[in-house]
Amino acid sequence: MTKHSPSTTTRFWVLRIVTVLIFVTLLAQLARLQFFQGAGYQQEAIVNRTRVVRVKAPRGVIYDRDGRILARNTAVYNIVLIPAELPDDPDYEISQQKRRALFQELYDIIHEKLAALPPPVVPTIEPPDRKNPKLVIEASQPPQPSVLTVDEMDALVLERELGSAFLPIVVASNLPREVAMAVVEETYRLPGVHLQLQPRREYPSGLLTSHIIGYMGPIPKEQEKEYAEKGYAPDAWVGWSDLEYQYEDVLHGKPGVRVIEVDVKGKEKRVIGEPTEPVSGKNLILSIDLELQKIMFDALIAGVNPKRSTSAVAVAVDPRTGYVLGMVSLPVYDINAFADGITEDEYNAIVNAPGLPLLDHAITGIYPPGSTFKLVTAAAGLEEQIISSKTILNAPGIIYLPNRNFPDDPDLAQPFVCWIYKSGGEHGDINVLEALAESCDIFFYKIGGGWPPGDFEGLGVEQLAEYARMFGYGELSGIDLPGENQGLVPDPKWKRIAKGERWVTGDTYNMAIGQGDVLATPLQVTMMTAAVANDGILYKPQVVAAITDAENHLVQFNRPVVRREIPVSTKNFEIVRQGMWMVVNWEYGTAPDAALPDIEVAGKTGTAEFFDPQLGRDLAGNLPTHAWFTAFAPYEDPEIALTVFVYNGGEGSMVAAPIATEILQKYFELKARDEATGAQSLLDQLEAIAP
Amino acid sequence: MNRQNWRQFDWLLFFAIVLVSIFGIVMINSAIKGDPELVDLPKRQAFYLGVGILLVFSVAAFNYRLLRTLSIPFYLSVLALLAMVGAAGQTIFGAQSWINFFGLFPIQPSELAKVALAMALGGYLADNLDHIGELRVVFFGVLISLPILALVALQPDLGTAIVLAVEAAFIFFVAGLPIRYMVAGFVLALLSAPLAWNMLAEHQRTRILIFIDPAANPDAYFNVKQALVGVGSGGLLGKGYGQGTQSQLHFLRVRHTDFIFSVVAEELGFIGATMLLFLLFFIIWRLWRIADRSEDPFGKLLVAGLTGVILFQTLVVVGMNMGLLPVTGLPLPFVSYGGNAMLSLMIFIGLAQSVAMRRS
Known part of the structure; x- marks a missing residue:
């Protein structure tokens, strides 16, 4: 090989051209991401870091002309897990062991307390009987307590750890009050376990006023946009019939809204803008006695x-x-059947019953x-x-x-x-x-x-x-x-x-x-x-x-x-x-x-x-x-x-x-x-x- | 011939390297903000840069031709070190790549492997340039490269193994290996891909699978996705130094190492990222110039191999940050945090300067 042999110089020029091509490619991709797709990524960055936290506003109460309560708000007791607060260890295996032990203990406590209660009554909504129609359809039993298995808790926690580790996961729902309270007593040794009260509509006059008060349900698919514009949370319930429907705007009130900036685990870093306080719904006084x-x-x-x-x-x-x-x-029919959400079968049983209840x-x-x-x-x-x-x-x-x-x-x-x-x-x-x-x-x-x-x-x-x-x-x-x-x-x-x-x-x-x-x-x-x-x-x-x-x-x-x-x-x-x-x-x-x-x-x-x-x-x-x-x-x-x-x-x-x-x-x-x-x-x- | 000439020292290259390294330290400082465990990383990186600058001058002062005589013992000791890692190495992110040498400072034998390979393969091919077309030479060249490559791959450090393979390819290419051999080598590599696949560790397979089908593993896809969002949301001017929401709110993982480019693009925007790319381009351009201008075949091949490493790592890391290439875990030269990478890069640059100063 001689000094500056032509063949090596040629090869160096090839390398220089390759280098230029590589950098041009990188620059082109940079420009594509930042300019042509920039708006989309900027939106994604905002979605990443902001959360809208809604504080539910209590719904209005419905009274008769003498002040007797026809519709009011009570609570359902749930047990939730907050993934970010669970025991952690740099070693994934040890971390998993600790967590599964906690899940198992929580599961055992809830089951033990539930077992001490009288056995649940099976729901009583019967299929319509054409030969023996009924004029009164009682409510089914409210939903029975349900508890996730250890594996289900584990899977949900893993899923949530990315991006929303501070959002609660419901692991046990519809617990009787005494069971919920017994679990709360144990939480000092169960980090990450909390009690959650979920609002529930209750109709004390049940059957008597079902066609006047009506019932509620999740926002219907076709009205999602309309309700979102009114400031409803996607999981909010709305009136579906009778007064609950007719006076939805009066009864509903306005949820409080806070926009927060969160980190990757979902932990709140700061509040963006001015938070608004929840405004309670208004009460209805009926002429009904x-x-x-x-x-x-x-x-x-x-x-x-x-x-x-x-x-x-x-x-x-x-x-x-x-x-x-x-x-x-x-x-x-008893509107209380609808208060906890009704299964499709139960709904069909009511809607198609003789006399169209x-x-x-x-x-x-x-x-x-x-x-x-x-x-x-x-x-x-x-x-x-x-x-x-x-x-x-x-x-x-x-x-x-x-x-x-x-x-x-x-x-x-x-x-x-x-x-x-x-x-x-x-x-x-x-x-x-x-x-x-x-x-x-x-x-x-x-x-x-x-x-x-x-x-x-x-x-x-x-x-x-x-x-x-x-x-x-x-x-x-x-x-x-x-x-x-x-x-x-x-x-x-x-x-x-x-x-x-x-x-x-x-x-x-x-x-x-x-x-x-x-x-x-x-x-x-x-x-x-x-x-x-x-x-x-x-x-x-x-x-x-x-x-x-x-x-x-x-x-x-x-x-x-x-x-x-x-x-x-x-x-x-x-x-x-x-x-x-x-x-x-x-x-x-x-x-x-x-x-x-x-x-x-x-x-x-x-x-x-x-x-x-x-x-x-x-x-x-x-x-x-x-x-x-x-x-x-x-x-x-x-x-x-x-x-x-x-x-x-x-x-x-x-x-x-x-x-x-x-x-x-x-x-x-x-x-x-x-x-x-x-x-x-x-x-x-x-x-x-x-x- | 052996006259050392500081006037030939490439000061432009040197300043570019100091500049890009300082740029890196500044960005590491932003990336680790709010993480108390990482708070002294910028200081440590600055220390490595200082040591690195000393290394550049001391290695440059040393005649690289004398090093050539040491290339075989050096190559053998690196092989020994790599073998030792298998026994005594510490596991970091699933890779046994660190060895705490006499408890003094941890060194990464795979970084030394890049220098050893360039010296050994470059030295051998420089001696046999006239016979480069002969199968015997090619075969022996490959034989020199394979043990070191295999040991690194077995650590397992697939990323560095690929870098070593590419480095060898650059040296062969500059040595004038006929194109047909290059093509044959490439085809052979493709054919052996299934074999390589079996040798891969689980996390490496996952990385490749995620690149091919990102939705397959949402957990791992998360990192790449967040890096893309970081780059894409930067815009022309960026969100401002220390103001990147993707990095500051930790949506971006391993921000100070693998995904430092995403931090730059998010906080400093297109302008900042382009400046960084231009500096890296300029460094590589100057290195090609040194290699091209050297009249000593060994110098040419040595610098070409090391430059190939820098070019390839830049491509892979920046490409990965922008979703063009799979995640490898390689550092961005001069910019990512890491003492070993910094020191070995400075040894490269010292060697290149040594070649530049002894052109004739």
């Missing part, structure tokens, strides 16, 4: 035959305000109102001067409505019968008071659709429908509960669109007695009765009467809201009320047994035929019927309007009226007791200080 609610519940349970009726409703409102005093819908039939169920609708027909007929209180119409057991196109052909005439015709009777010559009291169908057919052979002109469908709407049928009542159904007031336009048929006088006949296509919720029927009782003011029904803050200072008082004043004269309302009085207090009325000894009750029965493909017709060809009774009391100066509805119950007078009577009797006993003690309800006190 829990005692009345129980009376209504018990009366329904006692009066409804579950083998026949899959659902039943009782609704009571104050006709002077529209406040809902009580509202029971059967079948009922999850639905509040008082506001979501729509049924033909039957004869209770005659209050509307009567009021409309009087106000439109189709009749007066003295007008007498002839009411045989059956009439034949001549065919519109062939009025002289009796073979084409359509028969319309009165309920009394089945027993071979008739009402004869009758006025409006007697017609209401005896619930004469023929009388109201004629008022509604007229009687061409007698040259008697009726209201006609348009006017009848208009009055029905004024009484609140076919529209949402605006109650502060979700899922309300507006029902249906049929008219020619509707029939043309829905059925493609022309409206005929027979349709008006059916509508005039609350049959045919009229559909209403039990609440709508109740609000109608309340309007009759108070001379025509249709209120918006309200469940929440007041809202208070966490210290129970009044925040908002929900005054009565008038939806409209029905344009029917006081004199005509008096006639309708009188008819209702006679239903109960006249010997030929349909519900004479509904009379109370000291209080004058006025009411209206309803026996509404309905078609259900599963029920069909009976052997005599009759359709099954819903039992209705709607009433107000006292007759002078009414303070309660009540409706009882029993699905497939049969005769209103036989099934619904006794239940209503029981409720009214107990209600007035309760009132007498309260007047004797001079007790003032929480709601009265709040109303007194409300601006």
Whole structure:
């Protein structure tokens, strides 16, 4: 090799070029990471080091009008491990030995204490039984204590050590208080073991108020973004139904938020920005009286035959305000079943059970109102001067409505019968008071659709429908509960669109007695009765009467809201009320047994035929019927309007009226007791200080 | 011929090395902040730098040609040391690579192996340059390299073993080994890969597997991922000295050694990292210049081998910090914390200066 041999010099140039290429590659990668992917990595660095710590805000409490608790917050006891506080050793093997020994000891302690307790009861939610439906579905047992195995603890701790070693890991959940406390006593020798209280919603009135209070659950997938924008933690629970849903924004409050900077183990280094304190949710004071609610519940349970009726409703409102005093819908389920999270099987068992227990039939169920609708027909007929209180119409057991196109052909005439015709009777010559009291169908057919052979002109469908709407049928009542159904007031336009048929006088006949296509919720029927009782003011029904803050200072008082004043004269309302009085207090009325000894009750029965493909017709060809009774009391100066509805119950007078009577009797006993003690309800006190 | 000439001493190279080493100490100081166990590392690294500078001048003053006569005994003693490590070595991160020599100071025989290999292989090939194309020479050259390589690999220190292999390749290349032999060697190395795989320790296999499939081991992937986040989040100017969240909050592990480049890129940004890369590039460029300009074949091969080591380690470590190459556990030359690496690098530089001063 000579000095500067050409071949080595060439090779050194190769090496120089390789060197340049290597550095250019490194620089290019540096630029790629820092400039082109820089934003992503900067974001990752921020996610790495910042944690959002939320301090849960207590949810608002729900009280009845007397301050009885219907929904409150309690705690579930969990045992947690904080990985960063566990015993450690530079030698991985020794460290693992120490930790596994600790896990084993913790596991043994919990199991030992649990074993000393009485054996757990197996959950009791049964699959729906079509042959033996139940009107009351009790809650399943709250979730049983569960403890992770030593291996599971080990795996979770290893996983958490990267990045979140200071976040607690739940190793035992739903422990009874005494077990949790016994573990806490041992923590002095179990480093890293802590007690955690997990908030839990509890419903002391359980079954009684399930359709009013509702239940909660995790944030639904499709609403994750919406709730995140409102500041909810991803694992927060939200109201899923009824008041818990409707008043979510009021009840929820605002969690406290602290953004902290953490190191690789998740240990807090400093607070970033200004932390915010949690703001408690606000409390709801309902117009519901829990005692009345129980009376209504018990009366329904006692009066409804579950083998026949899959659902039943009782609704009571104050006709002077529209406040809902009580509202029971059967079948009922215990909302406490939902408080700890419910399994899919349990949920399906409830949701598909006969009678659809999850639905509040008082506001979501729509049924033909039957004869209770005659209050509307009567009021409309009087106000439109189709009749007066003295007008007498002839009411045989059956009439034949001549065919519109062939009025002289009796073979084409359509028969319309009165309920009394089945027993071979008739009402004869009758006025409006007697017609209401005896619930004469023929009388109201004629008022509604007229009687061409007698040259008697009726209201006609348009006017009848208009009055029905004024009484609140076919529209949402605006109650502060979700899922309300507006029902249906049929008219020619509707029939043309829905059925493609022309409206005929027979349709008006059916509508005039609350049959045919009229559909209403039990609440709508109740609000109608309340309007009759108070001379025509249709209120918006309200469940929440007041809202208070966490210290129970009044925040908002929900005054009565008038939806409209029905344009029917006081004199005509008096006639309708009188008819209702006679239903109960006249010997030929349909519900004479509904009379109370000291209080004058006025009411209206309803026996509404309905078609259900599963029920069909009976052997005599009759359709099954819903039992209705709607009433107000006292007759002078009414303070309660009540409706009882029993699905497939049969005769209103036989099934619904006794239940209503029981409720009214107990209600007035309760009132007498309260007047004797001079007790003032929480709601009265709040109303007194409300601006 | 044997005249020593301090005017030929490469002062630019020397200053570049002092500068990059001080840069390293400053970054180590930032990387170890808040860790009481590591608090005196910057001071210790400064001490090693001081000793290293003395080493550069003393080795430079020494005629490297005299060293050549010592290359065989030196090579044999390093082999003996490596064998001893197997018996008496201390385990650090799974590798038996340290030996506490008479209790005085710990030395890493594998660092000495880099010098020994360059001297022994360089010396042999320099004597047989005219026969470099002969299979006999190639075979004997490989025979010189293999024992030292195998002992290091068995420690097990796969990273250094690969460095030694690359060093040998650089020396063969500069010696003029025909390209066909280079290709054949490369193919042979590939074919023996399965055999090598079986010899690998568990953690080394894991490192390679993680590089191929990062999601396979989230625990180990964590380090590489955090280094990438550190580099990527640095931006143009960085987060400021001592302000890197990835390093200061310990998301980045072994910050002062394996991942020091990530600390630089995070805290000083593209500008700082580019400056560091430029200094390293400049050092390597000057070393190629010394090797190229030397008229003594042994000097050429010696410097080429040592420069190859510095270039390869820079590539591997910086590449690893940016997710281009697998994790090896090698130090970044002059910058990573480590007394042994620093001292042996300074011996390299002293040798290179010695070659530069005795060009003719």
